[in-house]
Amino acid sequence: MNAFKEINSPLRTIMTPGPVEVDPRVLRAMSTPILGQFDPAFTQMMNETMEMLRQVFQTKNHWAFPIDGTSRAGIEAVLCSVLKPGDRVLIPIYGRFGYLLTEIAERNGAEIHIMECEWGEVFNQQEIINEMKKVKPKVLAVVHGETSTGCMQPLDEIGPACRELDVLCIVDAVATIGGTNVKVDEWELDAVIGGTQKCLSVPSGMAPITYNDRVEQVIAVRKKVEKGVATEQDRSEVQHPISSNYFDISQLQDYWGPRRLNHHTEATSMLYALREGVRIVLQEGLKERFERHRLHEKALVKGIKAMGLGIFNDVPWKLPMVTCINIPAGIDGESVRTMLLQQFGIEIASSFGPLHGKIWRIGTMGYSCRKENILFVLAALEAVLIRHGASIQMGEGLQAALNVYESANLAAV
Amino acid sequence: MNAFKEINSPLRTIMTPGPVEVDPRVLRAMSTPILGQFDPAFTQMMNETMEMLRQVFQTKNHWAFPIDGTSRAGIEAVLCSVLKPGDRVLIPIYGRFGYLLTEIAERNGAEIHIMECEWGEVFNQQEIINEMKKVKPKVLAVVHGETSTGCMQPLDEIGPACRELDVLCIVDAVATIGGTNVKVDEWELDAVIGGTQKCLSVPSGMAPITYNDRVEQVIAVRKKVEKGVATEQDRSEVQHPISSNYFDISQLQDYWGPRRLNHHTEATSMLYALREGVRIVLQEGLKERFERHRLHEKALVKGIKAMGLGIFNDVPWKLPMVTCINIPAGIDGESVRTMLLQQFGIEIASSFGPLHGKIWRIGTMGYSCRKENILFVLAALEAVLIRHGASIQMGEGLQAALNVYESANLAAV
Incomplete structure (x- = not known):
């Protein structure tokens, strides 16, 4: 019935923009026997991973944890938790992954405004700021490092301008996190999504995110705890609840926070991998x-x-x-x-x-x-x-x- | 800066309804160095995993592959790919995870009809069939094994009745797959979601699914390939596109099928784990x-x-x-x-x-x-x-x- 042999994979030199070779220490960490998701030894590792992610994101944000899915799961979780149908989003596009942002936002019913430049170019930050003044979006969503063109969009003036114009600045830093500066606090970025399978050298399958109080407030009003685990403190009627259960960051907060309210079952071995991966990043400096x-x-x-x-x-x-x-x-x-x-x-x-x-x-x-x-x-x-x-x-x-x-x-x- | 030590996890005897102890051979498979997602050696492993999943699901369905997320990601992928806003769903509830089905379907804008029985009971199949005749839903969504109450809903008469009444039968078999019979073809189930972290003894973080032509047809009319990878053969205007990019099964088919169209980056090490896990299941018989x-x-x-x-x-x-x-x-x-x-x-x-x-x-x-x-x-x-x-x-x-x-x-x- 079963003719399949055990895994016997060739050893490659992987020089693509991801997924890249995994640090052998991370591979080893994944073979650690697992723990139950509410085992105190495991929740402690969840907390440690949050603390190390804050350092990698160069932020004092409370919230910094992984979404259990590949990088685009992290992007979708942030966008669908923030964006209600009809919300206006401005997306500057300078490569393939800018289109992915429009794709995800559009499926959530957002009103999409785009700016495009030739592949190989990036935007002058002032152009984006001027466009924000015209469009008056709720959210600016932008890719930090476009692996499709090998270009990096400067963000240091865009973040502060978003703050001034009351726009939420959401950044796809999947390609850059752990490889070059992503200064979440200094650049005043409101939400940032990182990737594991690129500069962190952890396998694909998790997406670390961080976001600040401005984002948390927007999400909080949409919070709806699922029936079956909700208690009397949880409202049952909510306007514009988040359209996804899996990507509902308001519920994920209760899982990653002290309430430890059951949502998904945390992907144990991937969490081990991420914990070891960010530990190695901080150890190197x-x-x-x-x-x-x-x-x-x-x-x-x-x-x-x-x-x-x-x-x-x-x-x-x-x-x-x-x-x-x-x-x-x-x-x-x-x-x-x-x-x-x-x-x-x-x-x-x-x-x-x-x-x-x-x-x-x-x-x-x-x-x-x-x-x-x-x-x-x-x-x-x-x-x-x-x-x-x-x-x-x-x-x-x-x-x-x-x-x-x-x-x-x-x-x- | 970094005071965190390497993982030093206690070894537990895990006797919960998941996540459970991972087979040591699966843990070892996860420490295999990774491959690029389009490396022929890797796509072959993807195909082998599909073939073995078919055997575990006891089906001849072409489509049998994992969603890269925890079990509820698999449930959400199937429900949100099938259900348009306004579609009618019947959900018999006999424990917590029945509520999860309503939760996910409701957020997708479906019209929810529920049946409830006391926790600890299950439904007489004829009751559900009678209710389907009354409600005339597009979809019946039901949990096969309710870990919250330790009960299992018989499905062998429900599947054929769904076929007769032109209802799509979607089954959450997260708790049962690999531990007891889930006869996808014999029971005429249209889509089934399994879990990794229970009877397959693979870590949480993937959700194997399978579905037949009836489901594929419903999904096909909603197919919209994302800009950035779409070609002329792909329609750009679609009525009721699937509301999620990440969970869009029509795009996942192009990734798991011969077209190998880039979507997410497959979670390599988790795929190794799943491949080894299902291999061990079939080896045992x-x-x-x-x-x-x-x-x-x-x-x-x-x-x-x-x-x-x-x-x-x-x-x-x-x-x-x-x-x-x-x-x-x-x-x-x-x-x-x-x-x-x-x-x-x-x-x-x-x-x-x-x-x-x-x-x-x-x-x-x-x-x-x-x-x-x-x-x-x-x-x-x-x-x-x-x-x-x-x-x-x-x-x-x-x-x-x-x-x-x-x-x-x-x-x-």
Whole structure:
């Protein structure tokens, strides 16, 4: 009846913009025998994870916990808990994941206003602020790091402007959290969603979020506790209750708060993974971790350029952990990717929409972001491109990358 | 900055109705290094998991895959993909999780009709069929195994009646899948949601579902592919699109099907866990596994009765993997649970709503459902009850359970 063998998975070098290689310590943490969800030993781990998430988000917000689903589950939980049908949302779009925000908000019945710029560009912050003054939205929803284009939208002026204009600023920081600064409090961001499977190097399946009192107040008036666990203190009649039970943040607060009211059964092993993942981030240090991401990005970019290839996102607003390479004319991008995987066990990414077939994307995120991976991907890419008849500066890529690492070592002495 | 230590979790004997102890082979599978979501080695594992889920669900349905969230995420995905605002749903309620179905359906704007019976009872199938004839719902949503009351609703006549009356039969089999028969095809159930953290002995965080063509057709007309990955073959204007992006089963089909259209990033390590979990179920054999659950239930029930305690769900419709014990008069149920945890490291459950404080619930699910656990919980419960001044038939519980095991061994010779 059952011919399936145990898992025997090949070991890959994963250089995509996610999911990336998981830190071995996180993998090990997941094999810990589980605890019941209300076991005091487990609720203590929930609290510890909240505390560490606050530090990773650089916030004093009380609420910082994971949604039990992949990154877009976190985005949907925040948007559907905040947005009532008819609420106005402004969404600046500079890549695929901006469209995802419209998609989620629209399905919740929000009135969507978008701004678009060419893929590869970002917005001048003042443009967005001016548009907010015109549109007067309840919510501004914006992607911090667009992995589809390798660009990063500055937010430091947008957050304060939202505060001034009484707009809630909701930020998708799935790609950036743990890899570069996401200064939730300093930038005055109201709600931020992070991802696990990118710079945190935890498997996909959880989405850490944080939000402040401004967001909590909006959600509180929509709170409706489900029948079966509600008590007399819980109102039964609510205008515009949140349209999802699973993503109802007002109920999740009662689960993550001292009331410990049963909602879902917390995903135990994923919580272990997230706890260990953020612990490792803080152990390395945020500053040191962000510098490490910058260093390996620099080595990769120098190496790629030295090979004679062009960088699509060679711009001041480059996302540090995603490097997009222009596919040389006449080269079949998918054939190169396939050969990288089949001969070298290396995975890099293609892209979406207008950029599909035009760029490769190499991620340098979390545990994948380390010297031997950078050197291996440069060596392999050179060999595969030569094999595909591309004109390449042979041997130069690795030399350029090694130069970067040697200078960094000298600087550190 | 970071004072948190690595995970150092106590090892518990988990005898609740979920989450239960995870099979060590599943824990080990989770520590496998991950693969990219479109790596052929990974998509093959996705396909293998689908094939094994079909066998566990005893169905020939094409669609059988997990939702990346906890069990209620699976329920919400099915209900919100099927139900448009105004659609009529009939929900027979015989415990807490029936209310959860109303809760989820109601938030989706469905017109809810309920039937209720006392907690501890189930419905005569004909009653439900008669009510369907009166209400003429689009959907009947019903819980197969109610862990809150330890009861199991027979479904073998309801499924065929739904087919005849053109009602979609959606079943919450979270508690029963992998522990007792859930005959999806034979009972003519249209969509069924299973849970991982109960009889499959996989951690919480995924919800396997299956559904047939009747459900697929209803969902297909609501299909809307998100902008950013849609191509010309995808309609952009759809009446009543599914209100959730994350739970949109029509898009999940394109992710789990040959088109492999990017939606979320599959929760890699949880998929490894589920694949290993269902592999172990099939390796044991469904029939053998269900018999094992019955054997240990019998030993537990005999032991509890021999101690002189009463069984709340000592009824023909008892859920085989949940045994509810009447808390003796004058005994503080929570104090007993606390002492079991603190002195013996054993977790058993209390209950909800009208049964809170009246019963304890002991789960015998999956990997937790084994002889040494049954014997340990009986021994510990006796000791703790004596310590609480209860009048107990000393020593009888273990003898009765051992008798059951010895007879089973004789029968097997």
